[in-house]
Amino acid sequence: DSTAPRGDRLGTLAQVVKRYRLYLLDMDGVLFRGNTAIPGAADAVRRIRQAGALVRFLTNNSTKTREHNARILREFGMEASPNEIMTTAVAAARFLSGRTAWALGEPGLHEELLAGNVKLVRDEPAEWVVVGLQRDLSYGQIDEAQWRIRTGAKFLATNRDATYPVEGRVMPGAGAIVAAVATAAGKEPDLVIGKPEPRMIQCLLEETGVRPEEALLVGDRLDTDIECARRAGCDSLLVLTGVTPEPPGDVPSLPSIADLSV
Amino acid sequence: DSTAPRGDRLGTLAQVVKRYRLYLLDMDGVLFRGNTAIPGAADAVRRIRQAGALVRFLTNNSTKTREHNARILREFGMEASPNEIMTTAVAAARFLSGRTAWALGEPGLHEELLAGNVKLVRDEPAEWVVVGLQRDLSYGQIDEAQWRIRTGAKFLATNRDATYPVEGRVMPGAGAIVAAVATAAGKEPDLVIGKPEPRMIQCLLEETGVRPEEALLVGDRLDTDIECARRAGCDSLLVLTGVTPEPPGDVPSLPSIADLSV
Numbered sequence A, B: 001d002s003t004a005p006r007g008d009r010l011g012t013l014a015q016v017v018k019r020y021r022l023y024l025l026d027m028d029g030v031l032f033r034g035n036t037a038i039p040g041a042a043d044a045v046r047r048i049r050q051a052g053a054l055v056r057f058l059t060n061n062s063t064k065t066r067e068h069n070a071r072i073l074r075e076f077g078m079e080a081s082p083n084e085i086m087t088t089a090v091a092a093a094r095f096l097s098g099r100t101a102w103a104l105g106e107p108g109l110h111e112e113l114l115a116g117n118v119k120l121v122r123d124e125p126a127e128w129v130v131v132g133l134q135r136d137l138s139y140g141q142i143d144e145a146q147w148r149i150r151t152g153a154k155f156l157a158t159n160r161d162a163t164y165p166v167e168g169r170v171m172p173g174a175g176a177i178v179a180a181v182a183t184a185a186g187k188e189p190d191l192v193i194g195k196p197e198p199r200m201i202q203c204l205l206e207e208t209g210v211r212p213e214e215a216l217l218v219g220d221r222l223d224t225d226i227e228c229a230r231r232a233g234c235d236s237l238l239v240l241t242g243v244t245p246e247p248p249g250d251v252p253s254l255p256s257i258a259d260l261s262v
Helices: A009-017 A041-050 A066-075 A088-096 A107-115 A139-150 A174-185 A199-208 A222-232 B009-017 B041-050 B066-075 B088-096 B107-115 B139-150 B174-185 B199-208 B222-232
Strands: A022-026 A054-059 A085-087 A100-104 A128-131 A154-157 A163-166 A169-172 A215-219 A235-239 B022-026 B054-059 B085-087 B100-104 B128-131 B154-157 B163-166 B169-172 B215-219 B235-239
Touching: A022 A199, A041 A054, A054 A066, A054 A199, A066 A085, A085 A088, A085 A199, A088 A107, A088 A128, A088 A154, A088 A199, A100 A107, A100 A139, A128 A139, A128 A174, A139 A174, A139 B169, A154 A174, A169 B139, A169 B174, A174 B169, A174 B174, A199 A215, A199 A222, A215 A222, A222 A235, B022 B199, B041 B054, B054 B066, B054 B199, B066 B085, B085 B088, B085 B199, B088 B107, B088 B128, B088 B154, B088 B199, B100 B107, B100 B139, B128 B139, B128 B174, B139 B174, B154 B174, B199 B215, B199 B222, B215 B222, B222 B235
Parallel strands: A022 A054, A022 A215, A054 A085, A100 A128, A128 A154, A215 A235, B022 B054, B022 B215, B054 B085, B100 B128, B128 B154, B215 B235
Antiparallel strands: A163 A169, B163 B169
């Protein structure tokens, strides 16, 4: 447990006024929701930059490239370069760089793995099987994944999100596909990249040279975002513009990232 | 726990020489293995019939109709009528008869549900979602299943077998698809039909009017067949022609169904 003050009004205030060198911003639920920008979010990102701090954007989504994510943020009026985006595909690529892998996932995952120097195979043996969300999934792919794992490949899951939100409902997330493969393979993943696992934050701390206590994660989910920060040893700030309507007493929170002072 | 003698040589002998009114025969691993009949199995089935006992054939497989299964048995030289076959599709149909259901599964499942007077829907609301093995599965079907369950439908799984054997390897079973749907729906099945659940045996006891202690299940798997008999209150006999190479000390067993005396 952190020794930083937490949970009371004073703790919340102390945390929000503390200066951080690195701001780790969850995207959906913090900067936008569905197709709508969170009012004031673009200004908040600008203030962080003007204060001289670093900004990185995090998402568990493995299906889109960094370029694609940066374009989405720019459409919401937020300046963002592809190098400031961290996805589960990018973090998976950092981990697997130089190794052979067979991947079940969408083109964005394959592109980032290739960009990160992962040796993707089609029919050859591979050291790793990577499983992410793929919406044109086939039974044959679940079979190939489980059989490669049963015959010795290691099993990497981009994330275990059971669902993801779309227009007032939810769709099956990577976690559903990971569950199918894990069941058939008789084995849980050897490595899970996505939040609440700390791997994406660790990649960003390493890349920026920032120590965990100098970084603040801003997120909208307790079980993924805030838990991810805890596991990485960073401070966190819950905002109420996403899936969490009420703050629990013991987590620093603000109504919106628009209320963040830097 | 049963009070019948079990586990020692005497128990095994007592069980094998006891006369039963109903013989419940698992198919794959007991009567045939892959494309090969177990030597002497057809004779054993004949001896059971000649002794005046009833025979029923059980399988967790939901993808084939009773007619199809009877044809397979006849090709292996075993007389079998479709009415003697009990599959997870047939037992699901008995349970759901008269109710509305939306099914994820192969044509054999749909045929048996319709034959059992289940009101199958395509786009309309339904009381139940049925999930079985479907080898041309799509993401859209996993999504439709989970969303129907999230919005109130009950969840029936034909079985939770993680895999099924084919020519020297295994393929993902219904359990892998059930795991994907359960993960996305955030809910485990309300009802599982297949072994080790006792539902198929209960259907057969009801249909034949035989009491549990008058029935013997012959199977090759401890965790499904033998456990299923235990839950239904029937005696069981493990044969070593399938997936279990060595009998544990506490379960009555024979090398093969060919060694069964009736």
